[in-house]
Amino acid sequence: MSGNRSKVAAYFDNTVLPSSIKFLGIASRLRNQVIATITLLTLLVAIFQAEVLTANALEYSTSRALLESLPREAKIFLAATIGPFIHQGPRHLTDNLGILLVAGAYLEYQYDRGHLYTFYLGVGYLAAWAPLAMGSVGSVGASGVTFGLTSWLLVHSISRLLEMGYDGVLDLRALHFAAVFFGLVKAQETVTILNMLDGADDVTHFIGAFIGLFLGIKFVLDYHDIKIWRSRSVSQIVTFYFTVWEYYPF
Numbered sequence: 001m002s003g004n005r006s007k008v009a010a011y012f013d014n015t016v017l018p019s020s021i022k023f024l025g026i027a028s029r030l031r032n033q034v035i036a037t038i039t040l041l042t043l044l045v046a047i048f049q050a051e052v053l054t055a056n057a058l059e060y061s062t063s064r065a066l067l068e069s070l071p072r073e074a075k076i077f078l079a080a081t082i083g084p085f086i087h088q089g090p091r092h093l094t095d096n097l098g099i100l101l102v103a104g105a106y107l108e109y110q111y112d113r114g115h116l117y118t119f120y121l122g123v124g125y126l127a128a129w130a131p132l133a134m135g136s137v138g139s140v141g142a143s144g145v146t147f148g149l150t151s152w153l154l155v156h157s158i159s160r161l162l163e164m165g166y167d168g169v170l171d172l173r174a175l176h177f178a179a180v181f182f183g184l185v186k187a188q189e190t191v192t193i194l195n196m197l198d199g200a201d202d203v204t205h206f207i208g209a210f211i212g213l214f215l216g217i218k219f220v221l222d223y224h225d226i227k228i229w230r231s232r233s234v235s236q237i238v239t240f241y242f243t244v245w246e247y248y249p250f
Contacts, residue, residue: 035108035113036108036116036117037104037108037116041100041104044087044100044142045093047086048090051086051087054066063087063089067140078138079132080129080138083138083140083141084127084144086140087142088140088141095146103146104116107149107153111223115219119149123212124142127145127147127148127204128204131204134200147186147205147206148208148215150209151183151209151216152219153179153182154180154184155217156219159220159223159224161180190205190206
């Protein structure tokens with residue numbers, strides 16, 4: 001009996017314990033590599049929970065009902081300040097969480113947390129402010145960001161497939177191919193929105209995808225260390241644009 005116990009203890013010490021430690025180590029490294037995605041997911045869930053608690057405290061049936069009851073000025077203020085972080089209901093939240101989890105984790109793993117944080121804030125607020133500039137009460141939610149993320153994901157995953165095909169590298173090719181497919185599905189949705197642009201939400205989604213595409217191209221060029229701007233600076237390009245606008249107004 002003691003011999004069996006010794007064998008079990010030895011098996012645990014020599015096989016199970018090292019494997020468990022190795023697995024925990026891999027999980028820890030993976031968590032650190034996608035910590036920004038995890039942080040944003042947690043933040044969005046926490047903010048939505050605060051919305052629900054506030055709605056219940058004020059005796060509204062849902063957080064959406066609370067948001068819809070607000071006066072126009074309050075809706076504009078919310079959209080302009082915390083629009084990219086609040087949602088109108090569980091489905092609205094979960095749809096964005098799913099895309100953020102897939103696209104955010106993939107892109108953060110390829111780049112770093114700084115790129116993801118910058119992208120979220122930049123695209124999120126520009127997409128949220130676009131309807132406000134058009135006179136709307138604005139749109140809330142992370143949808144502008146998620147549409148932008150899928151544009152960036154599509155550009156990056158295609159570049160990685162081309163790079164791997166050129167170098168003859170097979171490792172992770174299936175992952176990048178899946179990312180291309182995911183990005184193409186969302187790109188088709190963006191084209192559909194463009195064909196039937198109606199309301200602040202559609203404007204936010206399209207602007208997010210549009211900005212995400214251009215930021216994605218920039219990030220991909222930096223990722224592969226490709227320089228196309230030469231000596232022309234961003235300020236020179238902006239000056240040229242406004243010169244054209246002055247002489248040839250649309």
